[in-house]
Amino acid sequence: MLEKYKKEFLSQNVQFILLDEHGAVTESDDEIFKVSSGSLLPSLHPFFESIPSIDDLDENALDFFCVNLKFDNVDLIVDIKVKRKKECVLLSITDFTEHYNSYQSVAQSRNESIIKTELTVLKNLELEERERFKNQFIQNFSHELRNPLTSVMAISDILNDTNLSTEQVKMLDFLKVSAKNLHLLIEDTLSIGMIDAGKMNIQNKRFSLKDLFDLLSFTYGNKIKQKGISFNFIWDDKLPTEVVGDRLRLYQVLENLLNNALKYTAQGSISFEMNLNQKWANKASVRVKVSDTGTGIHENNLSAIFESFNRVETDEKIKGTGLGLTIVKNLLHLMGSEIKVESEKNKGSTFYFDKVFEYQIGGLKSNPLLEKPEAQKTKPKKNSKKYKVLLVEDDESVQLSLFKILLNTKQFHVDLAYDGNLVLQEVVNTNYDCILMDVNLPNIDGDQITRLIRDFPFKNVKNIPIIGITANAYPENIQEYIKAGMNEVLVKPFQKEAFLETLYKVLK
Amino acid sequence: MQKSKKVVVLGHFGVGKTSLIRRFVTNSFSDNYKVTIGVHITKKVVEISNENTISLILWDLEGTDKLDTIRNAYLLGTHGLVFVFDVTRPSTFEHLNNDLDIVRSKVPNTPLIIVGNKSDLVDLAELDVLFKKNSLSVDFVTSAKTGETVDDLFLKMATLLNEDA
Numbered sequence: 081m082l083e084k085y086k087k088e089f090l091s092q093n094v095q096f097i098l099l100d101e102h103g104a105v106t107e108s109d110d111e112i113f114k115v116s117s118g119s120l121l122p123s124l125h126p127f128f129e130s131i132p133s134i135d136d137l138d139e140n141a142l143d144f145f146c147v148n149l150k151f152d153n154v155d156l157i158v159d160i161k162v163k164r165k166k167e168c169v170l171l172s173i174t175d176f177t178e179h180y181n182s183y184q185s186v187a188q189s190r191n192e193s194i195i196k197t198e199l200t201v202l203k204n205l206e207l208e209e210r211e212r213f214k215n216q217f218i219q220n221f222s223h224e225l226r227n228p229l230t231s232v233m234a235i236s237d238i239l240n241d242t243n244l245s246t247e248q249v250k251m252l253d254f255l256k257v258s259a260k261n262l263h264l265l266i267e268d269t270l271s272i273g274m275i276d277a278g279k280m281n282i283q284n285k286r287f288s289l290k291d292l293f294d295l296l297s298f299t300y301g302n303k304i305k306q307k308g309i310s311f312n313f314i315w316d317d318k319l320p321t322e323v324v325g326d327r328l329r330l331y332q333v334l335e336n337l338l339n340n341a342l343k344y345t346a347q348g349s350i351s352f353e354m355n356l357n358q359k360w361a362n363k364a365s366v367r368v369k370v371s372d373t374g375t376g377i378h379e380n381n382l383s384a385i386f387e388s389f390n391r392v393e394t395d396e397k398i399k400g401t402g403l404g405l406t407i408v409k410n411l412l413h414l415m416g417s418e419i420k421v422e423s424e425k426n427k428g429s430t431f432y433f434d435k436v437f438e439y440q441i442g443g444l445k446s447n448p449l450l451e452k453p454e455a456q457k458t459k460p461k462k463n464s465k466k467y468k469v470l471l472v473e474d475d476e477s478v479q480l481s482l483f484k485i486l487l488n489t490k491q492f493h494v495d496l497a498y499d500g501n502l503v504l505q506e507v508v509n510t511n512y513d514c515i516l517m518d519v520n521l522p523n524i525d526g527d528q529i530t531r532l533i534r535d536f537p538f539k540n541v542k543n544i545p546i547i548g549i550t551a552n553a554y555p556e557n558i559q560e561y562i563k564a565g566m567n568e569v570l571v572k573p574f575q576k577e578a579f580l581e582t583l584y585k586v587l588k
Numbered sequence: 589m590q591k592s593k594k595v596v597v598l599g600h601f602g603v604g605k606t607s608l609i610r611r612f613v614t615n616s617f618s619d620n621y622k623v624t625i626g627v628h629i630t631k632k633v634v635e636i637s638n639e640n641t642i643s644l645i646l647w648d649l650e651g652t653d654k655l656d657t658i659r660n661a662y663l664l665g666t667h668g669l670v671f672v673f674d675v676t677r678p679s680t681f682e683h684l685n686n687d688l689d690i691v692r693s694k695v696p697n698t699p700l701i702i703v704g705n706k707s708d709l710v711d712l713a714e715l716d717v718l719f720k721k722n723s724l725s726v727d728f729v730t731s732a733k734t735g736e737t738v739d740d741l742f743l744k745m746a747t748l749l750n751e752d753a
Contacts, residue, residue, distance in 0.1 A: 126631035130594040130645040130665060144661050146626020146650070157626060180625050188623045191651075195602045195621075198677055 097121075097171040106168065112158070112175050113151040121171075125149055127160075137164040146180055157181065211276060218273040219554070222266045226551035226572035227475045229266070232259045234481030237576035241488060263573055268403045270553055271332070275410040279554060282326045282414050289366075289437065290321035292331060293354055300338045304350050307342065312351040319356050320364050323437035329411050330435075334368070336404040337431050341372040348373025348428070357434055364439055369432040377423040385421070465491070467513040467587055470506055472497045472529075473549065474521055478572070482516065482549075485576050500524035507533060507541050513587055519550040519561060526550075527564035534565035545586035590633070592643040593749040594665055595742075598658065598691065599672035600680040601651030604705040607732035608672060609646050612742050617733050624650045627662055634746040642746045653679070655690040668699045668745050675704040675715060675729070684724055699748040703741060707731045 095112040097105060099121065108115040115121075121128035127147055141163040149156045157180040161172045236256045244252060274280040297313040304311040334352075341350045350372045357365035377385060386409040409419050412433055423429035469492050473479040479496060486492040495510065497503050500521040507515070515533075519526040526548060536542040548566040550557065558569045567586045570579060597605045606624050611617055613632045628648040635641050649662055669691060673681040681704070691700065704724075707715065708731040719726055728741040 125629070126645045127629045129592055129631070129643075130629065130647070136665075142661055142664070144627075145659060148626060148628045184623060184625045187625060191601045191623050192621065195677070198679055202676075202678070 093175045095173045095175075097173070099169040099171065101168075103169075112156065112173055113154075125151070131162060137162065137169060139164055146176070215273045215277045218269050222270050222273075222553070223551045225262070225266055226553075227478050229259060229262055229573040231477035231481045233263070233573045233575055234478075234485055234579075238481070238484050238488060259573075265403075267553075268407055271407050272403055272410070274554065275407070275414070279556065280411075280414060281555065282329060284324050284326055286322060286324050286440075287327040288321055289319065289323045289325075289354070290315065292327060292334075293352075296331075296334055296338060297352060300342065300350075300352065304342055307345075309345055309347060310349040312349060312353075314351065314353040314355070316353075316355040318359075319354060319366060320359075320437070320439035323364065323366075323439045325435070325437050326415060329415065333408050333411050334370070336408045337370040340404055340431075341370050341374065341429075345372040345374035345428070362438055362441055363436055365434055365436045367432060367434050369430060371428065371430040373428040376425045376427050376429055377421070378425045379423075382421055382423060386419070466493060467491060468493045468495070468510065469583075470495045470497060470503070470510070470512045470515045472500065472503055472515060472521065472526065473518040474498050475518070478518070478549075482579070485579060489580065498522070500526065500529050503529050504532060507536075507544060508538075511540055512544050514583065515544055515546045516583075517546050517548055517566070519548055519552060519557075527561050527566070530561070530565045547582055547586060590641060590643050591750070592645055593667040593746075594645045594647060595668040595670060595745055595749075596647045596649060596663060596666045596695070597670045597672060598649045598655070599651060599687075600653045600674070600677075602677070603651060603672045603674040603680050604732045605651060605672050606648050608670075608703070608705060608730060608738055608741075609648050611732045611735055611738045613646070615735070617735075619733075624648055626650055632742075634743060636743070636746055636750050640750070642750050644742065644746060644749075655687050656694075658694065660694070663695050666695050666698055668701070668749050669695055670701050670703060670741070670745065672703045672705050674706050675718070676706050676709050678722075681722065681724060684722070699745065701727045701741060701745055701748075703728045703730055705730050705732060707736060708733050 093111070096107075096109050097115060098107040100106050103120055103122070105115050105117055105119050105121065107117070115124065127144075127149060131142070131144075141161050144160040144162075147158055147160055149158060155177070156175055157177045159174045159176055161174075163170045163172075232255070236252060236259060239252055240256075271280065293313070293315050297311075297315075301311045301313065338350075338352060351370070353367075353369040353371075355367045355369070357367050359365075386405050405419070408431075412419050412435075415435065417433045417435045419431060419433050421429060421431050469486060471479060471482055471486070471494055473482065473496075479498075483494055483496065486494050495506065495512075497506055501523050503515070503517075506512075517526040517530065521529075530546050530548070533544065533546065534542055545567045546565065548561040548569040549572065550561065550569060551572045552558075553571045558571070561569050568582050570582055597609060599605055601623065602621060606622070606628065607617060609628075609630060613630050627650065630646050630648070631643060632646065633641050633643050647662060647666075649658060652658065671684075671688060671691060673684060675681075684702075688700070688702070702725065704715070704719075704726045707729045710718075712729070715729060718724075728737050728744070730737045730741055732738060
């Protein structure tokens with residue numbers, strides 16, 4: 081019985097063909113396809129044309145697995161065994177079409193998935209490469225702008241201290257505003273690069289949210305009123321005044337939102353609000369909102385306004401780079417929040433976000449960790465002593481600007497050095513009170529010279545205060561210079577006050 | 589009697605071996621990728637010169653990145669080899685020289701043509717850089733999609749096999 085079923089099963093899947101010594105068919109059971117007796121196999125399918133000739137076959141069977149054949153428009157996938165017998169050649173052909181087709185679909189999914197993954201990885205690499213190039217370009221570009229801008233800002237400050245006519249004061253004010261705008265633009269571009277490169281870190285410290293709100297309300301209140309627009313600022317008294325967060329980055333976000341409102345509103349009003357959503361434990365959720373009655377944005381463009389360098393529906397008269405809202409979006413994302421916008425064309429816009437801050441219940445009466453606004457920080461101490469300063473700077477315009485600032489104070493003797501190699505010689509020969517050291521110098525960099533000075537065996541040399549001056553504004557650069565032994569680092573461009581403040585700070 | 593020559597087309601999966609053969613044999617192309625299982629065999633008569641023709645029996649092998657696992661039976665009686673890689677996927681050519689060593693050891697003393705396929709997807713100038721960077725010596729850069737140099741490649745093989753015969 082079993083033999084009968086076995087024979088019945090096998091007969092449907094296996095075909096046997098006998099060939100004579102010339103390769104002509106002598107017998108076939110035609111179980112899979114029909115073959116006429118006397119026909120030559122190569123005429124049936126090219127497969128048979130390219131298998132070894134009968135003379136080359138030995139008694140060992142040749143196995144061909146998974147061969148795709150087509151007979152009478154029927155696709156078959158078969159295993160073929162070719163074996164030499166005494167007086168003939170035996171071909172056995174087993175039809176595994178169903179089995180191989182199921183394997184085909186598995187292989188199809190597997191291969192497609194591998195190829196897709198490979199191409200995705202390649203695409204990501206390409207995007208990363210482009211991003212790296214863009215960030216490098218931004219970094220180099222902003223670096224190159226910092227030196228001339230330092231000179232412009234410093235010389236503007238120097239001019240400010242001279243006797244100027246009313247007309248000249250007015251022109252100087254324009255010059256200072258332009259320089260400040262250019263400075264902001266460089267900082268914004270750098271911020272975008274830093275965020276994209278994952279180099280921007282949020283630094284949470286305790287600060288006064290109320291002071292920040294008051295400072296912005298005061299600054300922008302004046303600017304907005306000057307434009308003839310009404311300004312409303314609402315501080316919710318239920319809010320904690322002191323919270324933990326990144327004051328600098330929050331300030332950057334709010335400044336961008338308020339600047340935008342100011343820029344795009346010609347009449348009507350602008351409002352700036354901070355309200356409490358809810359408090360729980362030592363946390364407070366704050367809704368921050370900036371609304372205006374400005375030009376508004378069409379619904380279709382709302383998603384595009386947060387893309388870098390993208391300015392939608394812009395009046396050419398309104399200047400801007402299209403970076404502000406990208407910075408807002410990305411900084412808030414880093415702070416665990418999300419910017420939202422509601423806007424109607426020609427009616428105005430509302431930008432808002434919810435930010436959760438930690439705070440101390442009961443508030444802080446006095447805390448040394450509390451970050452104070454810049455203006456309240458250490459002021460330059462001035463006395464009658466004359467200090468000896470070595471200014472190491474290869475950029476002539478920056479050198480001239482700083483030299484002038486120092487001389488104008490009448491408190492400094494200034495020696496100049498262009499080349500890092502001369503510094504070591506100078507510090508041994510002269511007792512300096514401070515070295516102002518540019519970081520990028522010909523032959524040897526400022527941070528390397530600093531390391532060498534700090535390794536000197538003589539105390540008077542090794543302990544000279546060193547202020548680094550650099551156009552490399554990334555935090556890791558600055559940390560590196562501090563690690564090299566610099567007491568302070570000033571990032572170009574800087575204003576006269578900041579420069580002198582830092583200098584006085586390090587002087588004994 | 590017309591000469592018949594067995595040409596095995598091999599390489600990693602998804603590089604376009606089947607598409608190259610289809611373009612050459614039927615002058616057609618499909619964007620749909622269908623994985624080849626086992627082996628497909630087709631035939632085309634190539635005219636080398638006046639009244640001089642050769643029949644190429646093209647064995648389109650299932651793609652694999654493990655070339656040492658190719659069944660020896662498939663390679664028996666091979667007269668010519670075409671190794672195809674995909675110019676857009678480095679994984680198909682980053683070990684090319686090693687892959688070719690394996691192929692040559694399995695089928696020694698046999699004409700071998702190296703083909704970079706899918707040239708329509710890349711810039712030709714970039715390709716030169718790519719080949720130099722990877723120290724690749726490539727005989728043909730083809731596009732099964734546009735048909736670029738596909739006929740040239742098989743004609744070259746036919747000519748080599750005719751000379752060998």
